[in-house]
Amino acid sequence: MILAQQLILGLLVGGLYGLAAAGLSLTFSVLRVLNVAHGELIMLGGYGTFWLFTLWKIDPFVSLLGVAPAMFLLGLLLYWALFQFVVKAHEETRIKNSLLIGFGLTLVLHALAIRFWTADERAVTTAYSGAVLRVGGLAVPWLRLTSLLFAFAILAALHLFLAKARWGRAIRATAEDWEAAALMGIPVGKTYLLAFALGTALAGIAGGLVSISYAISPSIGLEWTLKALVVIVLAGLGSLFGSFAGGIILGLAEAMSVVFLGGPYREVVGLILFLIVLVVRPQGLFGARA
Amino acid sequence: MKLLVAGILFIAVFASLPLITTRSDLLNLGVQIFLAVVLAQSWNLLGGYAGQINLGHAAFFGLGALVTRTLWVGGTPLILALFPGALVAMLFGLMIGVPAFRLRGAYFAIGTLGLAEILRITIGNLMPQISTIPVRELASYNILPRYYLTLGMAILCVVLVALLIPSRIGLGIRAVREDEAAAEATGVSALRHKLLALALSTALSGLAGGAFAYYHVSYYPQHTFSPAWTFDAVLISYIGGVGTVHGPVLGALFYVILRELLAVKLVEFHLIIFGTLFIFVVLFFPGGLVEAWRRIRRMIARST
Amino acid sequence: MLEIKNLQVAYGPLVALHAVDLIVRPCEMVALVGPNGAGKSTLLKTISGLLRPRAGAIRWQDETIDSAPPQHIVERGIALVPEGRRLFAAMTVRENLELGAFTGRAQQEKRTQMERVFSLFPRLFERQQQSAGLLSGGEQQMLALGRALMSLPRLLLLDEPSLGLAPKIVESIFVVLSELHRAGMSVLIVEQNVHAVLELVQRAYILEGGRIVGEGEGRQMLDNDHIRAAYLGPLARGAS
Numbered sequence: 152m153i154l155a156q157q158l159i160l161g162l163l164v165g166g167l168y169g170l171a172a173a174g175l176s177l178t179f180s181v182l183r184v185l186n187v188a189h190g191e192l193i194m195l196g197g198y199g200t201f202w203l204f205t206l207w208k209i210d211p212f213v214s215l216l217g218v219a220p221a222m223f224l225l226g227l228l229l230y231w232a233l234f235q236f237v238v239k240a241h242e243e244t245r246i247k248n249s250l251l252i253g254f255g256l257t258l259v260l261h262a263l264a265i266r267f268w269t270a271d272e273r274a275v276t277t278a279y280s281g282a283v284l285r286v287g288g289l290a291v292p293w294l295r296l297t298s299l300l301f302a303f304a305i306l307a308a309l310h311l312f313l314a315k316a317r318w319g320r321a322i323r324a325t326a327e328d329w330e331a332a333a334l335m336g337i338p339v340g341k342t343y344l345l346a347f348a349l350g351t352a353l354a355g356i357a358g359g360l361v362s363i364s365y366a367i368s369p370s371i372g373l374e375w376t377l378k379a380l381v382v383i384v385l386a387g388l389g390s391l392f393g394s395f396a397g398g399i400i401l402g403l404a405e406a407m408s409v410v411f412l413g414g415p416y417r418e419v420v421g422l423i424l425f426l427i428v429l430v431v432r433p434q435g436l437f438g439a440r441a
Numbered sequence: 442m443k444l445l446v447a448g449i450l451f452i453a454v455f456a457s458l459p460l461i462t463t464r465s466d467l468l469n470l471g472v473q474i475f476l477a478v479v480l481a482q483s484w485n486l487l488g489g490y491a492g493q494i495n496l497g498h499a500a501f502f503g504l505g506a507l508v509t510r511t512l513w514v515g516g517t518p519l520i521l522a523l524f525p526g527a528l529v530a531m532l533f534g535l536m537i538g539v540p541a542f543r544l545r546g547a548y549f550a551i552g553t554l555g556l557a558e559i560l561r562i563t564i565g566n567l568m569p570q571i572s573t574i575p576v577r578e579l580a581s582y583n584i585l586p587r588y589y590l591t592l593g594m595a596i597l598c599v600v601l602v603a604l605l606i607p608s609r610i611g612l613g614i615r616a617v618r619e620d621e622a623a624a625e626a627t628g629v630s631a632l633r634h635k636l637l638a639l640a641l642s643t644a645l646s647g648l649a650g651g652a653f654a655y656y657h658v659s660y661y662p663q664h665t666f667s668p669a670w671t672f673d674a675v676l677i678s679y680i681g682g683v684g685t686v687h688g689p690v691l692g693a694l695f696y697v698i699l700r701e702l703l704a705v706k707l708v709e710f711h712l713i714i715f716g717t718l719f720i721f722v723v724l725f726f727p728g729g730l731v732e733a734w735r736r737i738r739r740m741i742a743r744s745t
Numbered sequence: 746m747l748e749i750k751n752l753q754v755a756y757g758p759l760v761a762l763h764a765v766d767l768i769v770r771p772c773e774m775v776a777l778v779g780p781n782g783a784g785k786s787t788l789l790k791t792i793s794g795l796l797r798p799r800a801g802a803i804r805w806q807d808e809t810i811d812s813a814p815p816q817h818i819v820e821r822g823i824a825l826v827p828e829g830r831r832l833f834a835a836m837t838v839r840e841n842l843e844l845g846a847f848t849g850r851a852q853q854e855k856r857t858q859m860e861r862v863f864s865l866f867p868r869l870f871e872r873q874q875q876s877a878g879l880l881s882g883g884e885q886q887m888l889a890l891g892r893a894l895m896s897l898p899r900l901l902l903l904d905e906p907s908l909g910l911a912p913k914i915v916e917s918i919f920v921v922l923s924e925l926h927r928a929g930m931s932v933l934i935v936e937q938n939v940h941a942v943l944e945l946v947q948r949a950y951i952l953e954g955g956r957i958v959g960e961g962e963g964r965q966m967l968d969n970d971h972i973r974a975a976y977l978g979p980l981a982r983g984a985s
Contacts, residue, residue, distance in 0.1 A: 185547050187496070187554070236724050250494050250550050251675070251723045258672050259716035262709040317847065324833050324844050330795055331831035336819035336848035336896055373668060377558055380551050415566040422559045429552055430540040 156289050157406040163292070165402025166299035167360055169395035171375055172382035173306055174353030180388045181326040181346040182238055183245050187253035190376030191260035192351050196222055196358025197367035198268060204275050211275045211363045212301070215356055222355025226348030229256075238343055257372060264369035272368040298360040303395065305356055309349075310391050322346050326389075374418065381425040444687055448599070451690070455592055459585055468584045472656055474697045475591035476649055480670065481677035481689035482598045483645035488675070489684035490606060491638035492618030493542070497553030498674045500560050501530035501643040503666035505650025507564065510662075513655060514575055519590075523651040530647025531640050538639040542632055557666055565663035573659040587656040594652055595690075598645055603686045605641075614638050646674075672712075676719045682731030691730045746770050747792070747823075747900055747933070752801035752811075754784070754791050761787040762955045764801070769900065774922070774932040776942045776963065779952035785935040786828055788952070789902045792933075793825040794818040805900070820848045824898035828905045830889040834878030838869055838888055841877050845895030854897060862891040865921055883914035890918065900931040907938045919945055943967050 175189045186192075196218050203214040233256070237248045282293040313319040324332040325342045333339050361367060361375075378401065386397025401421050408420035455475075459468060484498050505526035512522035537556055541549040574582065605611045613634045616624040621631045650665060673696070681692020696715065703711040722729055747769040754762040761784045769775045777785050790796045792803060794815035803811040810818055824845075833841050842862060846855045863870035866887040872880065877888060886906055893901060903922075907915040919941060926932055936942040943949055949966045951959035959969055 185551075187551075233720065233724065246547050247492070247494055248723060250496065250547060251679070252720055254496060254672075254675060255716050255720040255723065258676075259713055259720070262712035262716065266709045266713070317852070320836075320840065320844055321847060323836065327833050327835055328831055331827065331833065332844075333795060333815035334793060334819065334825050334827060334831070335844050335892070336816045336851070337844075338814070338816045373558065377555060380555070384551075415562070419559050419562050422555045422562075425555050426537075426552060426559070429548060429555075 152288060154407070154410050157410050158403060159289055159291055160295070161402035161404075161406025161409075162399060163295040163299050163402070164365075164405075165399035166302040166395065167357055167398070168378050168382050168401050169398025170302040170305060170353060170357040170360070172379040172386070172394040172398055173309065173391050174350040174357065175376075175379045176383055176388050176391075176394050177309075177322075177353065178347050178350035179383070181322055182234070182249075182343050183242050184234055184237055184249035184347075185246055185253065186234070186256070186350075187250060187376055188256035188260060188372070189253075189350075189354055189379055190374065191257050191264075191372035192222065192225075192354035193358035193361065193375045194264060194367060194369060194372045195225070195260065196355030197362035197371070198264065198273070198358075199355065200359035200362045201273050201275055201367065204277070211277065211359065212297070215301075215359045218355050218359045219352045223348045223352040225355075226351025227344060229351065230344050230347040234347060235340070235343070257376070261369050261372055268369065270369055272366045273362070274366045275362050277363075292364070295364045298364055302357070302360060305353070306391050306395055309353070313391075318342070318345060322349075377418075377422060377425075381421050384425050384428050447687070452592075452596060456589075459588060465584055468588050470697065470701060472584070472588055472591050474693050475588075475595040476653060476656075477673060477677055477693035477697050478595040478690055479591070479598045479645060479649040479652075480674045481681065481693055482595075482602055483642045483649065484671075484674035485678040485683060485685075485689045486602055486605075486645070487638045487642035489678055489688070490602075490611070490618060491614045491635055493635055493639065494547075494550045495553045495642070496550045496671060496675075497537075497555070497557030498646055499666050499668055499670035500553065500557035501534055501646035502650040502653070502670050503557075503560055503564070503662075504530040504533055505647030506654040506665040507650075507662060508647075509651030510572060510654035514572075519655055523648060523655075526651035526654070527644040527647035530650065531644040534639050534643030535636065538636055542635045542639075557668065557671065561663050561666035564666060565661075568662045570661075571659050572662050579658065582658065587652070590655065591652050594648055599686065599690060601641070601645075606686065610634070610637065676715050679719055679722050679727075680715070680729055682729030683727065685729075685731050688729055688731045691734075695730060746806060747931070748802075748804040749788075749792070750802050750804075752788070752791065752803065753799045754787055754796055755799050760799075760955060762791070762798075765952070765955070765957055767950055767957065769931050769933050772926070772929055772931060773948065774926045774934070774946045776946040776949040777933060777935045777952055778937075778939050778942070778949060778966075783952045784955040785952055786904055789825055789827075789904050789933070789935060792818070792823065792902060816848070819896050819898075820850060822897065822899035823902065824893035824896045824900075825902040826889045826893045826904065826906060828908070830885050832877040832885055832888055832892070834876065836877055837874050838877055838880070839873040841888055841892050842869075842873075842895050845892035846897075848896055851896045855895070858895050858897065862894055865894075865924070866891055882910050883918075886910060886914070886918060887921075890921070894925075898930070900933065901925065903932065903934045903936075905935055905937060907936060907941070915941060940967070 171193055175186065179185050199218040199221060200211050200214045203209040203217060204211050233252055234249070237245055237252055240248060280294060284291040284293055284296065313323055321332065321337045321342050322345065324335065324337060325339055329339050332342070358367070382394055382397040382401055385400055386393040404424055405417045405421055409417050412420065455471060458471060480498070480502065484495060487493050487495055508529045509522045509526035512525060513519055533556065537552045538549065541552045606615070613624070613629045614637070616629050617631045617634045625631050653665065677692035677696045678689050680695060681690065682688025700711050703714070726732065728735070749765060749767040752762055752765040753760065765788065777788065779785055787796065791798055794810070794813055794817065798811050801811070802809055805821060805823060808821065810821065833844065842859055843855065846852055846858060851858070868884055869887055869891055872884065877885070880888060890906070906918055915938065922932060922934070923945065934942060934946065943963050943966050946963040949961060949963055950957050961969060
């Protein structure tokens, strides 16, 4: 019973892991830039939702309509100020520099968050926060279920955009072969900008959903960056639904570790799984070569 | 040659400092600077010279601290306690390096990032209580041996790197950084050179951790695995001048002293400043303070 | 008209093109031949904007384009069919073609242009939902050519279109090129298959070691000593 309950909770959080990974996967597959500050962007999204709720009583799901565009703009800014210079180099140097820049960004964003909002944990508590759906003997928190469905819907929308829209296809083409894409008349710089901003917006949405069902604080950044990385290593790059599935797998693995090893080792199991997959099968369980 | 003179001067000044003053705050600052030098120089060896970015440098610092502290508090003489710490750090480093270095791209960086977090969380769970120096040591606690130990380590670290880099092995290491494929083509085993740099880097970091364990009266064991130590190492290396011998030294002086001065104000402020400065250096001024100093000297020379 | 004057292109310290002069007049089909490593691909890439010249100028219809970004050059009507085709293997034939019409100008005529491409290459119509990576070599080259046509070019650049293809297929592609030329397209074609291409074009240049070492009318080049010695081998020896 406990196992089943934990597995449900693991499934529910797994959707968020997938969403978190999707943003990072998008920017990496298109720009070949690994932004290790992705978790901090998730943190910022979480605070956005938190403050909109706390200051102006805006329902957290509704606030995402504001948080997503705001984070999109932040993504534009970050690309313009930092990452556009990183993409000028060729791949090896690009990855190296993006790791460093991302690392520095982690530090700065983390410090700014503590400076403005203190290191305290925050959570969004609405009137319906505690509502639970009973299935059999199991409790399924409504909020987390809604978040999961929301995350899935966002990924589905993103998938449609990439598959059908002119700019979505441009993004996919640029990810596959940027020179060939340029020869189609696709402005590669603008495509990079769009992909990065989208990735940031995705992080923001993930963060908003995190603040709804879980606590946030300035320090959750590193944790979520690692979660996103674990999912990417598990699922490989290039597939949004692979990311989602990878996220679910991670959520379930964590749930099982909670049952068999106890709560404190939840994070560790995911990371150890990550190291094992890294060593044994770095292209991920479903993915093409990263 | 100028560097050698500057180095000797540095050593002379810092070695004689305790003879001039007994102010513990200055001596503590000294220890911080020396630890920072070792932390940064060890990172610089792998990151600056071998081109492998280690985002979990804290893991090896923490392992050194853990092993040394445990042994020393348990009665082992310090000298004997330091080396197992360095050794364990090195073994963990190789454990990540051997699989990760075969792959290109970011695998080593994120692997070390993950390792540091695993250790931090695990140690935090297994050893949540604060670790304090036993009473017998506390009574006779003296900053001087700590001061000279860390100074000695800083000197050792810098000299090691200074001797290694122009050597044949050092040349191989740098060749691997420039172009792995080309290096392999000329018979330089990329894997072996990367692993060598990794082994030295992590061992030195472990030594620094061991010194920290000897120096710090009480701390939470998981704190030594905190990413803050990695940040320090990376920021100092880049701000000082990554890929040079004296860059990390300059950077350590700049960073630690400025941090002391800025800490009077809000605590996080210095992180924002250094973080931004670091990003600026990586993007636009990769030579760091070393390069800045070179340009200033050239400007002065030109105007006279 | 495409006018290249005194073009110098370098990869770092390595100079790939030295003072190259080349012209393609409206409705002309011109070949660029030469040994491997002569710089032919480099020249096409520079015209397309993927590379920036160190010196010299490229003018297209009275506009200087040598420092323009690739997307601008596509908008102005120059399309490159790159060496090795560079298709988007993960996408379908139809998606590849649609991507070719990315620019605003091309978007408006997307439907009609796609019909035209399908009528030129019926095989592509049959396979339109297939993944581009699964096509045969000949079909891939047709797709690459079709994709370039989607951007409504007035000058078509082709880099080694016959590479790796069976002679029959090469022939069919050259037939299509002739048709396009007759309909008013300017073409600059880089080819190893010197014999076939020189029959096709009006003029040809020879590029060797980054320099233009010869120029002349298509068929007459077949008699050119350079060409005969270097490329036509036994055929040349037999014919004299």
